[in-house]
Amino acid sequence: MCAQHKTCQTINTPGSITFTDLAPSTVYYMIIDENTAVCSYSKCNYNFQILGQALPIVWNSVSANLSNNTFSHITWRTTDEENTKEFIIERSTNGFNFTNIATVKSLKSNQMNQYKYIDNVAKLNPGIIFYRIKEVDFNGKVRVSQIVSVNKISSFISNVSISPNPSNGVYNVVMNLEDDADIQVKIVNSLGQVIINNANNLNKENNSLTIDLSNYTEGIYHIHIIGKDSLITEKVVLVKY
Numbered sequence: 001m002c003a004q005h006k007t008c009q010t011i012n013t014p015g016s017i018t019f020t021d022l023a024p025s026t027v028y029y030m031i032i033d034e035n036t037a038v039c040s041y042s043k044c045n046y047n048f049q050i051l052g053q054a055l056p057i058v059w060n061s062v063s064a065n066l067s068n069n070t071f072s073h074i075t076w077r078t079t080d081e082e083n084t085k086e087f088i089i090e091r092s093t094n095g096f097n098f099t100n101i102a103t104v105k106s107l108k109s110n111q112m113n114q115y116k117y118i119d120n121v122a123k124l125n126p127g128i129i130f131y132r133i134k135e136v137d138f139n140g141k142v143r144v145s146q147i148v149s150v151n152k153i154s155s156f157i158s159n160v161s162i163s164p165n166p167s168n169g170v171y172n173v174v175m176n177l178e179d180d181a182d183i184q185v186k187i188v189n190s191l192g193q194v195i196i197n198n199a200n201n202l203n204k205e206n207n208s209l210t211i212d213l214s215n216y217t218e219g220i221y222h223i224h225i226i227g228k229d230s231l232i233t234e235k236v237v238l239v240k241y
């Protein structure tokens with residue numbers, strides 16, 4: 001301890017030594033030079049006791065990402081898990097009321113640890129989904145991470161197909177719909193101007209429409225298809241030939 005902590009103590013009679021102000025995450029070595037006059041030929045008895053509490057967990061990062069509008073990937077990185085028992089993943093649809101959805105055991109390591117949990121949100125309604133993680137110590141103490149979120153978009157409109165593309169002006173648009181609905185179609189040119197804006201009543205069986213751009217100049221156009229909180233954007237190319 002002399003070189004690392006700059007502390008040397010001598011005990012000539014039975015007693016104790018206390019070291020304080022040790023730096024976190026630092027390795028210390030205790031070197032004992034026995035005094036045979038006291039220890040009687042190396043027959044001393046030693047009792048080591050660590051006083052204080054384990055360092056709290058360090059949240060290095062917490063994130064959430066959505067894939068295929070179906071799976072939430074929640075990942076987190078931590079250090080100083082020596083006293084950590086487990087992690088509880090919680091989910092909320094309003095950001096206030098959270099429900100436990102899974103428990104992950106701690107690696108119990110002071111190194112950088114990475115965890116991942118995948119949550120299937122296929123049956124949840126579209127909107128923002130919130131997550132947070134509770135770290136539970138062996139003594140029952142709980143620490144909560146920051147809140148992260150993903151945005152599940154509506155799948156009312158899906159599998160949009162436009163053909164032919166490129167075209168000389170006439171496009172056939174086919175899509176899947178969950179139910180009958182009025183579908184709004186906006187056509188925007190390369191300058192950001194809306195050149196067509198109309199509504200079409202479609203149903204699950206009759207789910208196609210025709211867009212005619214033959215009276216417009218060549219170029220790139222964006223078709224925005226809107227219905228029941230769904231927004232699909234497709235790019236088409238108009239070529240005169």
